[in-house]
Amino acid sequence: MTETVATTDEQPASPSATEETYDVPADAETYDCSYCGRPFAREDWLALHRGLAHPNDLDDAEVEAFRAAHEDEEESLATFRLQALGALVLIYFGLLMIYALV
Amino acid sequence: MTFGRRHRAALAVCGLGLLAATGTASAHGGSLAGGGRESLTIPTWLFLSTGGAAVGASFLLASFVTDRAFIERIHGWGRPLSGEFERVLGLVGQLIGVVGLAAVLVIGFVGPTTARTNLAILLVWVGWWAGLAMTTYLLGNAWATLNPLKTLADLLPTLDRSYPDRVGSWPAVAGLLVLVWLEVVSPLADQPRLLASAVAGYSVVTLAGALVFGPDDWFTQADPVERVFRYYGRFAPIGRGEDGLRLRLPGMDLSTPRLVDGPDEVAFVVALLWVTTYDGLVTTPAWRDLTTPLVEPGVPPHLLYPVALAIGFGFFLGVYRLAVRLSSDISDTYLTPAVLAQRFAPPLIAIAVGYHFAHYLGYFLVLAPSLAVALASPFADPATVPTLELPEWFGAIALTSVIVGHLVAIWVAHAAAYDLFPARLQAIRSQYPFIAVMVFYTMTSLWVVSQPEVALPHL
Numbered sequence: 001m002t003e004t005v006a007t008t009d010e011q012p013a014s015p016s017a018t019e020e021t022y023d024v025p026a027d028a029e030t031y032d033c034s035y036c037g038r039p040f041a042r043e044d045w046l047a048l049h050r051g052l053a054h055p056n057d058l059d060d061a062e063v064e065a066f067r068a069a070h071e072d073e074e075e076s077l078a079t080f081r082l083q084a085l086g087a088l089v090l091i092y093f094g095l096l097m098i099y100a101l102v
Numbered sequence: 103m104t105f106g107r108r109h110r111a112a113l114a115v116c117g118l119g120l121l122a123a124t125g126t127a128s129a130h131g132g133s134l135a136g137g138g139r140e141s142l143t144i145p146t147w148l149f150l151s152t153g154g155a156a157v158g159a160s161f162l163l164a165s166f167v168t169d170r171a172f173i174e175r176i177h178g179w180g181r182p183l184s185g186e187f188e189r190v191l192g193l194v195g196q197l198i199g200v201v202g203l204a205a206v207l208v209i210g211f212v213g214p215t216t217a218r219t220n221l222a223i224l225l226v227w228v229g230w231w232a233g234l235a236m237t238t239y240l241l242g243n244a245w246a247t248l249n250p251l252k253t254l255a256d257l258l259p260t261l262d263r264s265y266p267d268r269v270g271s272w273p274a275v276a277g278l279l280v281l282v283w284l285e286v287v288s289p290l291a292d293q294p295r296l297l298a299s300a301v302a303g304y305s306v307v308t309l310a311g312a313l314v315f316g317p318d319d320w321f322t323q324a325d326p327v328e329r330v331f332r333y334y335g336r337f338a339p340i341g342r343g344e345d346g347l348r349l350r351l352p353g354m355d356l357s358t359p360r361l362v363d364g365p366d367e368v369a370f371v372v373a374l375l376w377v378t379t380y381d382g383l384v385t386t387p388a389w390r391d392l393t394t395p396l397v398e399p400g401v402p403p404h405l406l407y408p409v410a411l412a413i414g415f416g417f418f419l420g421v422y423r424l425a426v427r428l429s430s431d432i433s434d435t436y437l438t439p440a441v442l443a444q445r446f447a448p449p450l451i452a453i454a455v456g457y458h459f460a461h462y463l464g465y466f467l468v469l470a471p472s473l474a475v476a477l478a479s480p481f482a483d484p485a486t487v488p489t490l491e492l493p494e495w496f497g498a499i500a501l502t503s504v505i506v507g508h509l510v511a512i513w514v515a516h517a518a519a520y521d522l523f524p525a526r527l528q529a530i531r532s533q534y535p536f537i538a539v540m541v542f543y544t545m546t547s548l549w550v551v552s553q554p555e556v557a558l559p560h561l
Contacts, residue, residue, distance in 0.1 A: 024436045028436075038436075085162075
């Protein structure tokens with residue numbers, strides 16, 4: 001994660017800064033990060049989070065979990081890219097046709 | 103016609119290229135707006151859909167960039183600017199600011215009464231609200247130093263009451279809405295005496311606030327003008343870091359966590375966007391037709407404008423909050439909606455910047471020679487003042503700036519989502535509601551500027 005250092009032209013923290021950051025429904029199943037306590041809805045999100053936010057603290061099992069989650073993520077991203085490309089093509093040719101007709 | 107407002111209304115008009123506004127460079131320098139908005143050569147629905155599609159397509163393109171390290175490198179890029187001369191520069195800046203305020207008050211009250219030759223009018227609208235604001239997001243926030251009221255407040259004693267945290271920046275939100283309302287309904291850009299009175303009134307309120315709560319709290323929390331410039335300044339390539347000035351890529355600092363902190367500051371960013379729309383909306387025929395049935399049976403028009411301003415603001419804020427809630431549902435996160443709202447508000451500043459540049463670049467260039475003449479001889483009242491004729495292709499620049507504003511906003515929100523969520527698809531999905539809102543906002547703005555401009559109805 002980028003922890004961009006807070007710059008001085010940022011205003012001082014307002015009271016809301018201390019308010020709750022997480023909002024977990026009472027009956028929800030959570031996977032909590034053992035390093036920072038942040039809850040996640042899915043196990044692989046937790047695995048990804050550990051690798052991204054606490055890369056130097058992980059044990060071997062956690063590193064392995066991160067690798068696996070990362071690979072799964074790559075696959076689903078590839079599918080998403082194809083869908084997005086399809087949508088772009090639709091938008092482009094759709095508008096092209098409409099401009100030709102109007 | 104008020105040239106500050108008219109100009110803003112004609113906004114991206116000149117901007118949108120397709121609609122380059124005509125008009126003679128004559129009275130009021132409101133020249134660009136003077137000719138009204140031109141009609142389109144393509145059907146309005148197609149014009150609107152194209153604009154909406156451009157925004158949607160940019161989101162899809164941004165979603166192809168899934169390399170976290172690359173995104174972080176872009177947003178983290180920066181280098182310090184050494185500045186030993188900073189203190190001297192600061193003193194000079196404060197001096198210029200105070201002299202400027204004095205000039206606005208003196209020339210406003212005793213100078214020529216024609217708007218186009220009066221230095222107060224030109225300095226406030228052309229020099230400050232157009233010119234200085236543009237340098238704020240193109241270079242860096244000089245107003246933080248120039249602000250004459252801050253300089254004066256620092257010299258005055260203070261009661262140093264503690265500023266109520268609960269109130270936060272809501273006074274700034276209300277202040278921004280009030281200032282825009284005044285600007286829309288009163289001839290502030292036409293009557294130097296009125297403008298000088300308004301500036302004097304604002305100065306008294308601000309100094310009183312600083313006197314009671316201390317300048318630091320007042321200017322960081324409650325003062326709307328200081329806040330507008332501070333937010334615009336966050337877009338700029340030069341910012342203030344921990345060890346002095348720092349160079350960064352334009353707009354990329356908007357993804358920084360905690361830039362917008364709390365619901366009050368989210369509301370301010372939304373207000374900044376809404377007033378841009380409001381300004382143009384009230385001069386459309388649709389607004390006239392919509393309000394005529396209200397005014398004829400006796401609704402006082404002076405009530406109509408502030409009420410519409412408040413309702414519209416509520417609507418914009420409601421839509422933004424709805425988008426945040428949807429985003430929270432779609433991304434299946436346990437982060438509170440408040441956290442998401444704060445993180446995804448700063449990208450909207452980039453959109454506001456794009457629209458401001460589209461409105462005011464032409465306005466500034468056309469009237470800059472008049473400002474120079476008035477600066478050289480503030481008490482003269484020449485019959486004609488020089489203005490600059492803009493070439494035909496100029497509208498394309500404004501069109502581009504509106505689009506670039508949206509692109510930067512989409513990119514920054516993309517980066518913020520990557521920072522917030524561990525899974526990249528989750529980050530992309532979290533943006534769907536915001537993109538839908540952005541498409542809707544673009545289409546509304548384009549619709550406003552494609553409408554013929556009518557005089558402010560009922561006033």
